[in-house]
Structure formats: structure tokens, C-alpha cells
Amino acid sequence: MMSHTYNFAYLDEQSKKMIRRSILKAIAVPGFQVPFGGREMPLPYGWGTGGIQLTAALLGQADVLKVIDQGSDDTVNAVSIKDFFRKTARVRTTENTPEATLIQTRHRIPETPLKEGQIMVYQVPIPEPLQFIEPRRPETLKMHAFEEYGVMYVKLYEDISKHGRIVTAFDYPALVHGRYIMSPSPIPKFDNPKLHQSPALHLFGAGREKRIYAVPPYTDVVSLDFEDYPFEQETWEQSCAICGSSVSFLDEIITDDKGSRLFVCSDTEYCRNNGKKEGL
Amino acid sequence: MYVAVKGGETAVNNSRELVAKTRRGPETIPEITPEQIENQLGLAVDRVMAEGALYDRKAAVRAIRQSQGDLVEAGFLVRAFRTTLKRFGNSKPVNTEKMKVLRRISGAFKDIPGGQILGPTYDYTHRLIDFEDEPDHPQSLPEDQGTIEPMVTEYEASMPRVLDLLIQQGLMNPGSGELIGEKTEDLTRQPLKLPAKRNIRLQALARGDEGFLLGSAYSLQRGFGLDRHPFLGELRVGYVEVMVTPPELGFEIKVGEIKVTECFMISRNNGTRQSLPGFENGYGLVFGQNERKAMSISLLDRSLQNSEKDDDGKYPARSQEFILSHSDNVESSGFVQHLKLPHYVDFQSELVSIRNLRKKYRKNRKNPENR
Numbered sequence: 001m002m003s004h005t006y007n008f009a010y011l012d013e014q015s016k017k018m019i020r021r022s023i024l025k026a027i028a029v030p031g032f033q034v035p036f037g038g039r040e041m042p043l044p045y046g047w048g049t050g051g052i053q054l055t056a057a058l059l060g061q062a063d064v065l066k067v068i069d070q071g072s073d074d075t076v077n078a079v080s081i082k083d084f085f086r087k088t089a090r091v092r093t094t095e096n097t098p099e100a101t102l103i104q105t106r107h108r109i110p111e112t113p114l115k116e117g118q119i120m121v122y123q124v125p126i127p128e129p130l131q132f133i134e135p136r137r138p139e140t141l142k143m144h145a146f147e148e149y150g151v152m153y154v155k156l157y158e159d160i161s162k163h164g165r166i167v168t169a170f171d172y173p174a175l176v177h178g179r180y181i182m183s184p185s186p187i188p189k190f191d192n193p194k195l196h197q198s199p200a201l202h203l204f205g206a207g208r209e210k211r212i213y214a215v216p217p218y219t220d221v222v223s224l225d226f227e228d229y230p231f232e233q234e235t236w237e238q239s240c241a242i243c244g245s246s247v248s249f250l251d252e253i254i255t256d257d258k259g260s261r262l263f264v265c266s267d268t269e270y271c272r273n274n275g276k277k278e279g280l
Numbered sequence: 281m282y283v284a285v286k287g288g289e290t291a292v293n294n295s296r297e298l299v300a301k302t303r304r305g306p307e308t309i310p311e312i313t314p315e316q317i318e319n320q321l322g323l324a325v326d327r328v329m330a331e332g333a334l335y336d337r338k339a340a341v342r343a344i345r346q347s348q349g350d351l352v353e354a355g356f357l358v359r360a361f362r363t364t365l366k367r368f369g370n371s372k373p374v375n376t377e378k379m380k381v382l383r384r385i386s387g388a389f390k391d392i393p394g395g396q397i398l399g400p401t402y403d404y405t406h407r408l409i410d411f412e413d414e415p416d417h418p419q420s421l422p423e424d425q426g427t428i429e430p431m432v433t434e435y436e437a438s439m440p441r442v443l444d445l446l447i448q449q450g451l452m453n454p455g456s457g458e459l460i461g462e463k464t465e466d467l468t469r470q471p472l473k474l475p476a477k478r479n480i481r482l483q484a485l486a487r488g489d490e491g492f493l494l495g496s497a498y499s500l501q502r503g504f505g506l507d508r509h510p511f512l513g514e515l516r517v518g519y520v521e522v523m524v525t526p527p528e529l530g531f532e533i534k535v536g537e538i539k540v541t542e543c544f545m546i547s548r549n550n551g552t553r554q555s556l557p558g559f560e561n562g563y564g565l566v567f568g569q570n571e572r573k574a575m576s577i578s579l580l581d582r583s584l585q586n587s588e589k590d591d592d593g594k595y596p597a598r599s600q601e602f603i604l605s606h607s608d609n610v611e612s613s614g615f616v617q618h619l620k621l622p623h624y625v626d627f628q629s630e631l632v633s634i635r636n637l638r639k640k641y642r643k644n645r646k647n648p649e650n651r
Contacts (some may be wrong), residue, residue: 006408044406070390080404087406125509126502135503159550163557168548171509186509253391257440259449 002047004160009056009089015039019057023203026214030102031176033127038210048081049207051104051123055085058102058119064092064102071108071249071266074105078106095269107170109191111248111270114200116217122185127172127206127213129183149181152224162230169234175222176215184221190233190249238263243275281285303348314341326539327351332358332607333487334365335538352489363468367617372523372532376542376565377441379518381433386442387512387548394439397431398518401571404567414441419542432518442514443544443561452546452559481584481604486566486576488607496597496607497576505583505595506547512563513546520616539562544572547582560585580632 007017039047065085069078071170081104082093093101097112104121130140133151152173154238159166171190176182184192185204195202195215202215215221239246241262248270250263265271304311318325318341328340332355339358347353383399386392433439446452467483485493500506519537543564552555562582564574583598596602606612
């Protein structure tokens with residue numbers, strides 16, 4: 001049914017061209033949110049339509065696609081998106097991070113370091129880092145234009161004065177290339193440092209809000225903080241119950257109704273490989 | 281003709297006949313049967329029961345057919361039927377922990393005691409219209425497996441609610457139990473009074489318009505009332521038993537089972553100098569499989585709880601009055617559309633008044649000193 005009804009990778013070529021132009025602009029102005037003519041996709045808004053449009057516009061026949069959600073290749077939404085591109089573009093898919101040319105993700109950056117030539121595509125629910133301080137778009141546009149970022153620092157400062165620390169745990173704002181404050185998408189702040197001077201290209205797509213932005217390879221991405229209250233990552237007292245890793249992001253699993261808990265890697269591919277390496 | 285000066289009665293009668301004919305469509309096509317609607321348009325039936333505030337599949341099915349699938353109109357038909365029914369008592373609060381679960385998911389935890397059950401959902405289907413001229417068949421993932429039967433747990437199965445697990449860990453306030461066992465006022469028998477207590481708010485939301493609640497909840501998420509991302513603690517769909525103790529019997533009997541969707545959302549509370557940081561919950565329960573609505577209710581329940589403390593009126597979805605007074609689609613649909621009724625007399629008065637004002641304006645322009 002797909003083959004003669006829909007184009008390669010679902011979107012028509014004109015839409016893809018429009019998206020690729022927006023991507024080029026986004027790369028030229030790192031961290032700046034480029035509006036684009038977002039299309040309706042056959043998956044609902046909030047489920048990665050921005051990321052899917054980027055992937056659809058970028059995929060070629062030779063690409064190898066990896067899709068993760070919450071760090072895992074096997075979560076339902078990741079499986080569904082991978083299946084969508086297998087059907088519509090017949091591209092090869094993989095779980096192996098180094099093998100992938102394009103990685104679409106929701107909420108994580110793989111633990112395995114990325115390399116030159118790889119593209120990360122992020123699904124972004126709310127592209128505007130200032131949204132919860134100022135929901136009106138015309139206002140935030142001006143704030144970005146004039147680099148009026150004082151309110152963001154005030155918010156972080158208020159956290160410190162009320163709670164003794166910055167309480168933002170995910171979607172932690174970062175300054176890109178010394179100019180634009182950017183939402184890294186709802187990745188845990190644990191992943192923020194992976195964006196800094198990364199050899200890969202990072203593209204962010206917000207389908208509902210119809211915006212694209214980018215972090216080109218080898219770009220400064222600095223998580224906002226204060227000299228006396230430096231940026232902190234999450235840490236765990238436990239190690240992964242499966243592979244033993246003490247350096248990866250851990251998910252908490254409730255094992256019974258008595259409150260027993262278990263901690264395991266959120267990145268399942270990393271966990272499997274690390275387990276093999278450790279001979280487990 | 282719209283309304284003639286005379287002949288209104290004939291026009292109305294003709295219009296009724298025409299709508300009945302339009303509803304039926306060409307006689308050459310067999311009429312859709314109630315069984316077909318009940319079994320093949322199940323989610324429409326669920327929505328109509330929820331907004332009609334009456335768990336009666338038969339009534340909802342008939343209403344859908346009678347309204348040509350206009351679900352707001354169908355909900356109205358059900359309400360108009362419901363209002364004539366006699367109340368014969370109160371059931372016990374339904375026990376959702378003992379639900380016969382069709383579907384149960386958590387967006388906050390990867391695994392939960394009792395497990396996640398994806399069940400029947402459009403969530404992971406691809407929205408590609410199947411134009412192939414073949415009988416309607418379920419699109420399932422992975423590749424079509426027509427042999428899968430929906431999994432339904434038993435009433436006895438242990439499916440502790442994720443909410444209770446968080447309460448056990450001390451991360452969430454158990455609340456005052458205000459909603460359990462308390463004598464509850466009936467919103468359908470008493471007018472809405474503001475500010476409304478939580479049990480009244482949840483009643484109003486449960487029968488509110490799905491679209492309105494959805495849009496309002498969405499506005500919260502976009503920063504018009506929420507300052508951070510909420511989490512889906514748990515969403516479960518399934519059957520619960522309805523237990524009643526008739527006074528003449530004096531003991532509890534099961535009068536039936538109903539399908540409901542229950543949802544609770546978690547949002548973070550950073551605490552203050554006086555209170556411990558933790559999580560807060562928003563709750564939603566609705567007839568049938570109605571996930572989008574149950575989730576919207578949960579988000580609004582949370583924001584309206586906060587509004588008790590700080591109703592600053594800045595954001596609509598944090599204002600009890602804005603949400604509760606405008607969510608009922610029988611009310612809103614009626615009032616918006618009443619503008620179709622003749623208003624000749626009122627408009628005539630407006631015309632006279634405007635003409636007088638214009639006359640005065642022109643006169644003043646000619647003689648500025650009269651101003």
C-alpha cells in the first residue's frame with residue numbers, strides 16, 4: 001500500500017526541500033529557532049512529529065537509522081517510528097550507536113560517544129527556553145533578539161534563594177555559541193555536557209510549534225550556572241543492576257508494592273555492550 | 281425559508297421531516313443498526329455516555345444514530361433522557377484498584393507492579409488512511425496478527441495504583457481523603473456554586489466537553505498556568521464493579537460493571553520553608569475509554585487545586601470560574617447557537633438607538649460648539 005501511495009520517507013520532495021533549507025539556516029545561526037512550514041504527520045503532535053519531519057527530510061537510501069526513546073531502542077514509540085521509516089523509506093535500522101548515520105531520539109543522548117558525520121535528531125515539545133517565564137511568542141522573540149536573558153538568570157537565582165540549588169532537572173537551558181539560550185529538549189541535565197564541542201551535528205525539531213534549531217559540530221554549549229553555584233549533573237549512589245556501570249544515567253524500577261527498587265541503565269544498547277565488556 | 285412572518289409552524293414541521301430524511305439517507309442503503317454502532321463505533325458511544333453523564337450504552341447508541349453522528353448533539357439527547365430518570369440510591373465508591381484492566385500505562389516509571397499493559401490503543405498506529413477496498417481490519421503493531429485477543433485481568437488481580445506507591449514512599453501527600461465516602465452533592469440536582477469543592481469540580485469535569493477540557497489542559501502545558509512539565513503517573517482503562525446496598529435488603533449487591541478510564545498526573549512541588557519538597561497529584565475519572573479526556577481532567581484538577589490558593593486570574597485554566605462555567609457543552613452549544621433564533625425585536629431597538637446616535641454625531645459635527 002505504502003509504495004505507490006506515498007513518496008520515499010513519506011514527505012513529498014518539496015516539503016523536504018523546505019525543511020532542508022530551514023536546517024541550513026539553523027546550522028548557520030546556532031541555537032536560533034528557525035520557523036518552518038511544519039507539515040501534518042501521520043503520528044500525533046507531541047509524539048515526535050518535529051523529529052520525524054527532520055528525519056524524513058534527511059534520510060537517503062544509504063542511511064542507517066537508529067531510534068531511541070528514553071534511551072532505549074525498544075520502547076513503544078521508538079519501535080513505532082523506526083517501523084514507520086522501515087515501511088516508508090525501506091532504510092536499514094540499527095541499535096548499534098557507532099553504526100548509525102542518523103539517530104532520532106526522545107529525551108536522551110546515547111552514552112556511547114558520537115563521532116563526526118553522525119546526525120542526532122531530537123524531538124522537541126517546547127522549543128522556547130523562555131516559555132515558562134514568558135509564554136507570549138512576540139515577547140520572547142524580542143528577548144532573544146536583544147539577548148535579554150536576565151529573567152532566565154533571575155529564575156535560576158530564585159531557585160537558589162528558595163531551595164539552595166538550581167532545581168531544573170531536565171530540559172536544562174544552555175547558551176549556544178555564546179549567543180542564543182536554547183532548550184536542549186527534555187534530556188536530563190546529565191546529558192547536557194555531551195552537546196558541548198560534540199563532533200556530531202545536532203538538530204532539534206518541534207513539530208507542533210513549527211521550529212527547527214541546531215548545534216553544529218564543535219560548537220560551545222554551556223549549561224547556565226553561576227560562578228558560586230556551578231552546573232551539576234545527577235549522580236547515583238547505586239550502579240546499574242544489570243551491567244554494573246557507575247557512569248551512565250540510571251532509571252528507577254519499582255519491583256513490588258512494598259517499595260523495593262532497582263536501578264538500571266536507561267541506555268539499553270550501552271548497557272548490553274558494557275555488560276559484555278565486563279563479561280556479565 | 282428561514283422564518284416567515286407567518287407559517288412558522290409549517291416551516292418547523294417541514295424542517296423536522298427534512299432532518300429525519302437527511303439522517304436516514306437514501307433508502308437504497310440499509311439503515312445502520314444499533315448493534316453496528318455499539319460494536320464498531322465504541323469510542324463514540326463512550327464519549328456520548330461521558331458527556332451525557334449517563335452510563336447507558338443503549339441510549340447513547342440511539343442518540344448517535346438519531347444525531348447523524350454529531351456527538352455533542354447525541355450527548356444532549358442523553359442528558360435530556362437522563363434528567364427524567366428517577367434516582368434510587370447511591371452506589372459505593374467504585375474500587376479502581378480492583379479494576380478488570382484492559383490497558384494500563386505509566387509515563388513516569390518504566391516498570392510498575394502488575395506491569396504495563398498497552399492494550400488496544402491508536403497511540404502507536406500510523407495515521408495512514410487505508411484506502412484498500414477491503415473489510416475493516418485492526419491495524420496492529422507488530423505486523424498484523426489477527427489472532428491477538430485483548431488481555432483482560434481479573435477483578436482479583438493485584439494492580440496497586442502507582443499513586444499509592446508514591447504515597448507509601450512518602451513522596452506524595454495522601455490528601456485528606458476528602459473524596460472517599462463523603463456525602464457528595466449532585467451537580468445535576470444542584471446548581472454549581474463557586475468556589476466549588478473538589479468533588480464538585482471533578483463531577484463537572486467528568487461531564488465537560490472533551491474539546492474544551494483538552495484545549496484548556498493544553499494551554500496549561502504551553503505555559504499559560506503551568507511552569508513545568510507534568511508526568512503521567514498512571515492511566516488505566518477497564519471495568520469496575522458497581523456495588524449498591526438497597527435499604528430493603530441491608531446488604532451489598534453488585535448491580536453491574538462499567539467501563540471507566542482513570543488517570544493521575546504527577547507534578548513536582550519544590551516545597552517551601554514550611555513544607556517538604558515532593559509531588560502533587562491531579563486526578564481524573566471518566567466513563568468509557570476516554571483517555572484524552574481523563575488526562576485533560578487530571579491536569580485541570582491539579583491546576584484548579586492550586587487556584588484555591590492563588591487564583592490570580594492571569595491564566596484561564598487556573599480559574600475555577602473560567603473552566604467550570606464554560607466546560608458544559610450542552611450549555612455552551614445551546615447558548616452560542618441560540619443566536620440562530622429570531623432576535624428581530626432586540627435588533628430593532630438596536631437599529632433605532634444607533635440611528636439616533638448617528639444623527640446626534642452628524643449634528644455635532646456641523647455645530648462643534650454643541651459638543
